[in-house]
Amino acid sequence: MAFSLRGVRVPPNSASLEEARRRTLDFFKSACRSIPAIMETYNLYDVVTVSQLRSTISCEIRKNAHITDPKVIDVLLFKGMEELGNIVEHAKQRHHVIGQYVLGRGGLVQDLGPKDEGTSEFLKQFYASNYF
Amino acid sequence: MAAALRPAILRHIRIPVQTLGRSRPLPCLHPLPTSMIRSMSSHGDDHLTREEIVERVLDVVKSFPKVDPSKVNPDVHFQKDLGLDSLDNVELVMALEEEFKLEIPDKEADKIDSCSLAIEYISNHPMAV
Numbered sequence: 001m002a003f004s005l006r007g008v009r010v011p012p013n014s015a016s017l018e019e020a021r022r023r024t025l026d027f028f029k030s031a032c033r034s035i036p037a038i039m040e041t042y043n044l045y046d047v048v049t050v051s052q053l054r055s056t057i058s059c060e061i062r063k064n065a066h067i068t069d070p071k072v073i074d075v076l077l078f079k080g081m082e083e084l085g086n087i088v089e090h091a092k093q094r095h096h097v098i099g100q101y102v103l104g105r106g107g108l109v110q111d112l113g114p115k116d117e118g119t120s121e122f123l124k125q126f127y128a129s130n131y132f
Numbered sequence: 133m134a135a136a137l138r139p140a141i142l143r144h145i146r147i148p149v150q151t152l153g154r155s156r157p158l159p160c161l162h163p164l165p166t167s168m169i170r171s172m173s174s175h176g177d178d179h180l181t182r183e184e185i186v187e188r189v190l191d192v193v194k195s196f197p198k199v200d201p202s203k204v205n206p207d208v209h210f211q212k213d214l215g216l217d218s219l220d221n222v223e224l225v226m227a228l229e230e231e232f233k234l235e236i237p238d239k240e241a242d243k244i245d246s247c248s249l250a251i252e253y254i255s256n257h258p259m260a261v
Contacts, residue, residue, distance in 0.1 A: 021218075025218065025219070025222050026238070028219065028223075028226075029222060029238070032226040033226075033235075050230060051195070051230075054223055054226060054227065055197060058219050058220070058223050062219060
């Protein structure tokens with residue numbers, strides 16, 4: 001669905017918070033509409049459903065819900081569109097998408113046993129996830 | 133060599149064409165019978181019934197993770213009654229789009245903020261399946 005994304009560009013600046021808000025919702029819609037193509041491209045049918053991916057996208061957006069500066073929102077939107085473009089254009093591989101958006105930040109290693117107590121904070125984070 | 137071969141080959145493979153006697157008019161020139169079924173047409177008799185639309189819309193809303201399924205009824209307002217925010221609202225509309233294979237334009241999508249409006253919009257949409 002790259003053709004539908006070609007029209008999506010970040011214009012210079014959002015004048016107000018309301019405009020930035022509307023742009024965020026538009027971005028969310030275009031991301032949702034490209035989910036079926038993403039499922040097809042990365043063959044995700046056996047690991048995730050469309051509604052789960054939709055919830056993941058809204059979670060990612062909600063992480064930044066506290067931001068009220070339109071300029072900051074614009075930058076985040078730009079990053080989001082870049083990420084979406086990369087995924088839709090197949091610039092990523094299947095394990096990137098699964099690692100970042102299906103398993104989430106927790107990653108494969110979920111529960112830490114007693115043997116992890118001695119390890120440093122850095123190593124724990126290193127084991128936990130590669131994606132920041 | 134090739135120039136000599138060409139007419140020799142063409143003489144053998146050319147199909148003899150003759151005009152048919154028009155004793156029998158071609159079937160495609162007949163007027164279509166009124167009972168003809170437009171089998172490839174997408175607009176047909178398979179419209180959704182209102183009960184089916186109500187049921188499927190409510191199913192979509194109930195399966196939304198943040199929604200308490202017991203609160204959902206056909207008149208429920210997404211943000212006032214179910215405690216969702218505007219992003220959840222958009223997410224629900226996208227879920228409805230996926231369920232009914234629609235693409236709801238932004239202006240209409242912004243107005244859909246309750247189950248009754250969603251049911252109304254989908255039942256008036258000719259392409260909903």
